Amino acid sequence: MMPGEHRNLIKGLVFISPWIVGFLAFNLYPLIASIWFSLCDYSVLSQPVFLGVQNYVDLWHDPVFWKALRNTVVFALVAIPLSSFLSIGLAVLLNQPIAGQGIYRTIFFLPSLVPAISLAILWQWMLNGPMGLVNNLVRPFLNIINAVCGSHLQAPDWLNDPNFALGGLILTGLWGTGQAVVIYLAGLQEIPLELYEAAELDGTSAWQRFLHVTLPMLSPVIFFNVLMSIIGALQTFAVPYILTGGGDGPGRSLLFLATYIYQNAFDYWNMGYASALALCLFVLIIALSLVSVRYGEKKVHYSGR
Amino acid sequence: MKSISRPVSILRILGCTALFVLAACSPKEDRRVSGRLVLEYWEKWTGFERDAMARVVDDFNDSQDRIFVRFLSVSRIDQKMMLATAGGVPPDVAGLWAINLPSYAENNALMPMDRLVRDSGIREEDYLPVFWKLCRYRNFLWALPSTPSVTALHWNKKMFREAGLDPEQPPRTIAELESFNEKLTRKNADGSLAQIGHMPQEPGWWMHDFPSWFGGASWDGGTQLLLDAAPNRHFFAWLESYPKRFGGPAMYQLRGAFGNFASPDNPFFNGKVGMIMQGVWMNNFIKNYAPAGFEYGVAAFPEETEHPGAPMTVAETDILVIPAGAHHPKEAMEFIAFVERQKNMENLCLGQRKISPLRRVSSEFVKNHSHPYLRTFLQLANSPRAQPTLALPTFKEYANDLTTYVNLVLLGRMPAEQARGEMLGRQQKALDAKLSRWNQVAPVRVSRWEAEIQP
CATH class of the missing domain: 3.40.190.10 (Periplasmic binding protein-like II)
Incomplete structure (x- = not known):
């Protein structure tokens, strides 16, 4: 190495050292420590006692863990496609050259600026069974259905009925699609107009252009958003935690893996068990991310390649 | 002006950072204000309940010139106390709930207070039995009541x-x-x-x-x-x-x-x-x-x-505890003993519109209390059938x-x-x-606590 290069290396390392120190102290060390703690009985206040794989055996037989995992996966499976379709659709609409385009874009983006805590408190009222805005919108439709079909359908008690609580949360999640819409909009504007012109010359319909031009060209952005959504959905914590007042929701229908980890770590002082749960979540996120990346390699179209 | 070479300046920056980190990690020294030892007191209360305790703290600070209690209102105090104690930087006094005692005591996060309480002249007979019972766990006294309640x-x-x-x-x-x-x-x-x-x-x-x-x-x-x-x-x-x-x-x-x-x-x-x-x-x-x-x-x-x-x-009660690892247990006990005096306790409970955990209740307390059913609550708290939560x-x-x-x-x-x-x-x-976790550590812990409470 030349003296100049050596000096540059030192300088580079010095400038990057805050990040390296941060990574070692706040990422790598906690990860390694939690692997060790997951094999221990550890209450934070006392020394960890080695248990072997007991925490994992307990976890396997813990119905609450499976319930939390099921809720997390179901939420991800429903919320991610729903919010993806919605945000792509909105982005395509907001990309149309119409008057007041900027205003519409701002209107759709604004809700995503609301902090999670405020959002949860707001939705607590929106989803209120007897008085909430959502049910005020739903009731007229139900009344029509009841009048036509002679049925007795009632507006759901979103946050108190185990059958509807998760649905209520998914509805809450759609509030924040504005952020994804902005990213999709940026992606849409990167698509060369010549492709649309060529497709038009070939006599394609608008739907065919969307299917065969827009979607393939947008696929790297879709892939990025979906990957981020998977990670975000699996880490869902703040909104259900506030919606349920720090609890699990009716019949544990709003208990997510992240909440169960938090409860075990900081409420029950079972840090060992919480570490085992956290590692399971970590493995799940890594596995799903890898599957997505593999799938992305085959299906995502990168125009530069 | 003399120029400083870049490697030297980088080394200086690194050196300063290292010194800063070392200083932050060094053992905590006694903090003093105008020569008075500063005691850290964490409490869960906010609003008028906090104000009531703040007045008692002020009275304590005015009553002597050796100790200064710094009163801090802390949310989710049970969690923060656990983390502070685990980190070796607990407050000197903390206000928890009686339901926290078993988990804190079994995890060695509290100081047994039997000897300190005995030395300060406080007796079991001073308290309504149910509230005293709430402060004991596994034959040790871990706390003294602050503001209690019965349902x-x-x-x-x-x-x-x-x-x-x-x-x-x-x-x-x-x-x-x-x-x-x-x-x-x-x-x-x-x-x-x-x-x-x-x-x-x-x-x-x-x-x-x-x-x-x-x-x-x-x-x-x-x-x-x-x-x-x-x-x-x-x-x-x-x-x-x-x-x-x-x-x-x-x-x-x-x-x-x-x-x-x-x-x-x-x-x-x-x-x-x-x-x-x-x-x-x-x-x-x-x-x-x-x-x-x-x-x-x-x-x-x-x-x-x-x-x-x-x-x-x-019955349930808010409690005052001395966390394990607190640096000034004697002074902390002095402050707690001040709070437990009938006059101060009644001021606190009046301010928070609650009943007193003490057996003796002054006529002024009953007269000045705004609750129309105070006597019903006092009767319930005094009942031999009152049970701890x-x-x-x-x-x-x-x-x-x-x-x-x-x-x-x-x-x-x-x-x-x-x-x-x-x-x-x-x-x-x-x-x-x-x-099972407790049984593994109990012999060592109990013998140490017994040694701590010996006269």
Whole structure:
């Protein structure tokens, strides 16, 4: 190495050292420590006692863990496609050259600026069974259905009925699609107009252009958003935690893996068990991310390649 | 000006950073203000409750010139205390809840206070027995009470009158409570509930203590949960009767329309619920939020079997503790002893509109207290049948599980026997795990604590 290069290396390392120190102290060390703690009985206040794989055996037989995992996966499976379709659709609409385009874009983006805590408190009222805005919108439709079909359908008690609580949360999640819409909009504007012109010359319909031009060209952005959504959905914590007042929701229908980890770590002082749960979540996120990346390699179209 | 080469300046920056880190990690020295030792005191209270304690702290700081107590209001104090203690930087004094004691004590996070309390001249006889009991765990004294509470039935007299009930005669048994409940409950034309006489989940804060009103407890104080015993069976069966009589979804629908506790829409104030279990602080909220002329009564909560004579209640208390690793336990005890003096304790409890944990109560305290039913609460706290709240080492897990199962039963989605059985299975296992951990460390810890409390 030349003296100049050596000096540059030192300088580079010095400038990057805050990040390296941060990574070692706040990422790598906690990860390694939690692997060790997951094999221990550890209450934070006392020394960890080695248990072997007991925490994992307990976890396997813990119905609450499976319930939390099921809720997390179901939420991800429903919320991610729903919010993806919605945000792509909105982005395509907001990309149309119409008057007041900027205003519409701002209107759709604004809700995503609301902090999670405020959002949860707001939705607590929106989803209120007897008085909430959502049910005020739903009731007229139900009344029509009841009048036509002679049925007795009632507006759901979103946050108190185990059958509807998760649905209520998914509805809450759609509030924040504005952020994804902005990213999709940026992606849409990167698509060369010549492709649309060529497709038009070939006599394609608008739907065919969307299917065969827009979607393939947008696929790297879709892939990025979906990957981020998977990670975000699996880490869902703040909104259900506030919606349920720090609890699990009716019949544990709003208990997510992240909440169960938090409860075990900081409420029950079972840090060992919480570490085992956290590692399971970590493995799940890594596995799903890898599957997505593999799938992305085959299906995502990168125009530069 | 002399120039400094880049490597040297980088080395200086690194050196300064290292010094800063070392300084931050160095052992904490005594902090002093004008020569006075500073004691850190963390408390959970906010608002007028915080102000009441702040006045007592000011009085202490004015009363002497050696110690200065710095009073800090901390949210989620039970969690922050745990993390601070684990990190070796606990406050000198902390205000927790009695239900925190077992888990903190078993995890060696508190200092046993027997010797310190004895040396300060404080005696067990100074306190109402139930509050003293709440400060003890595994034969050690871990805390002294600050502001206590006992629970009682509160009823809306106007609703009683409208239902044709005598507003001066509260129910005395659970059966009577339910017969009053039927009379107080009103339905809308569509069958939904307009108001209800009583629902266990309003406010539902003492679900873990309910078996006491059925003649038993949830834990034997040792290794066994008593969810299989008759009182718990009766409690769960009582819960199950609610969805059968009023409809589970209908109850939750009514509950969904309830406003915030601290608001005029509190269901007790606006006539949605006729009878509730509440504590001594409720009068303060009634004064602030209930409509003018709101009439209510307070009496012992009805039991399954009537016991003429001494009334039954469940007591709980806020407590003052000295965390393990606190740097100035003697000075901390001096401050706690000051708070525990009758005059100061009464000032604190008056400020927070609560009762005093002390056996002796001055006539000024009774005269100046704004609660119209203060004597009822004092009578309940003095009752030989007053029981301490459930103080289980796995309290939080237990309470969380209980809330889940109780809601399922009240919604009519799970039979009471299944809920009780599942709850017992899960929670006995959790308790066994905690006790197994405790048994491993108990011999060393207990002998060390015994050595600490020797004269």
